[in-house]
Amino acid sequence: MLKSDAAPARKTPGAPEAHTAVGNTKRTQLLTGFTGQCEEVSVEPATVEERAALEQTPSQDVTPAPSPTQPASPAAEIELKLLVGADRMAHFGAAPVIAANARNKGTRKRLKSVYYDTPERALRRAGLSLRVRQSGTRFVQTVKTEVADDPLRRGEWEASVPSLAPDLALAMPFIPEKLRERLGTQPLEAVFTADVHRHTRIVDLPSGTVEVACDQGELTAGDRSVPVSEIELELKSGSASAIYEIALRLAEHGTVKPSIRSKSARGFDLAADLPPSARRPRKLRLDPSVTLDEAFATILRACFLHLLQSLPAAEDGRNPEGVHQLRVSLRRLRSALDLMRSVGALSNLEALRSEAKWLAQGLSAARDWDVFQLATLPAIARACPSVAGFDALGRAAAQRQAEAYRSARHALDDRRCSLFLISLGGWIETRGWRNGVAAQDLGRLAEPAVNFAERVLSEQYAKVLKRGRRFKSLTVDELHRVRLATKRLRYLSEFLLPLYEDRKSARKFARRLAGLQEELGVFNDMAVTASLLDGLGTDDRDSAIAAAAIAGWQARASIGMQQGLQDSWRDFAAARVPWSRQGEQS
16 A cells, blocks of 8 residues: 655755755655656655644745755655546546546646756756746746656655746755756756646545546647646545546546656657657665565566556657567566465466566567667678668568557557556555465565575576586577576566675676576577568568578577677576575675
């Protein structure tokens, strides 16, 4: 479940220290699972002193300007964002879950926002955004900051301003000191605008009260624009399960897509005419004293975050890294769910794993053709300039690549995908794996995660060594089995080695494991290339010659790689495992 945190909010990097402004003493808390763009959780003041401070302070519409030594505490909320088709917004507004439970017809307002930055985008590069929003006759300036290693969390500070023009002096306390001097010499410019019409209704369910905001409008940068059409579900009281209940019932009513991509990110990409970025997964951080239950929650949140971050680029299709990272995120998720199998029969685990596998299968062909078109084909064509037919082969492959991307988009647009994502987010946030767990298994969840890690890492490591016996004489099929076992160990290591982060052996083992997996991956890419060429079925003579050249080139390359692969295996097998007692001393 989502809970308030009794500890003070973490300080935002670059923000100075001092006492919190009394106008807003609510705390920031990470919405650790399914979030929209406001990733903070609204909680009541945790101490008597905080409540007294609020009672003695006049209410204010916005947070007052911070002191030079301390930023004001950010406002907070639990929110889930769903993207919907613009022509379907009224359809969702009339959905039974809303129509039957809304208090009234709600309110409507227009929100106009201007986002600012320097010509070199100094604020964006530093993880900051600055906007001024107009609602009626009121103008509010907002600064948002990212927290290192935690992209779901934002610091957010607001102050009244007289117009849509920004007041940089009010923002300076929240800007890193090394950036302030640069801002003094670089003027701010309006980068893009957001013009949104919002219809807000309050929905009461037995599990909680949720504000449902239907937003429609557009983002505009110069002569380019993109539509905004989304439903924001914000918890006002009760359990966070109310949000997921509404989201699931809306998903059953029609196609909705969860998103954690902010309007700021969309607008800056629009202004630069760039596709959505696709990030690699962030490195996990696990305290060695953490329980297995908490470790599972942290691992799953990280997998889910990576999945949601990869979705926009995969759907857009212009950046091939999008499909690649989305496939990686799904493999990581399945590995995490496989890891949890070791505890026992956990509620809904198999169903979620099956859905993750289904979605990954819908993306596989697109990624395979991306690798062929962007890496394999051009590299060999440059190396063999006298061979005709590479252009014709590329055109035939491009058709298959386009077909594969259409299949991938079909899977991502499928309502089944939406239901899977929302169900997964709710399952993680409510720690649904606890439901129906046998008493003995529930007790294991409360044990230290390091005990579990030592067992599962040792077991998988032993499997890799067993499959790699007499490594020099292994066949291609046997090397493939070693690769699969190695890949599983790699994911388990990414999840669990952070428990041993203070040991040098952990870093060395991770490097050698990654090196071995990379070498084995090259062999797998060659096998995939062979299957793609076999299925291409072109009758063009020149294309056939080019295909034969690729097959011959890779066959020769595989022979030359044998020594490097054997060296990687030897280094890996000789590495000291960090979860052993010997590893503890290194």
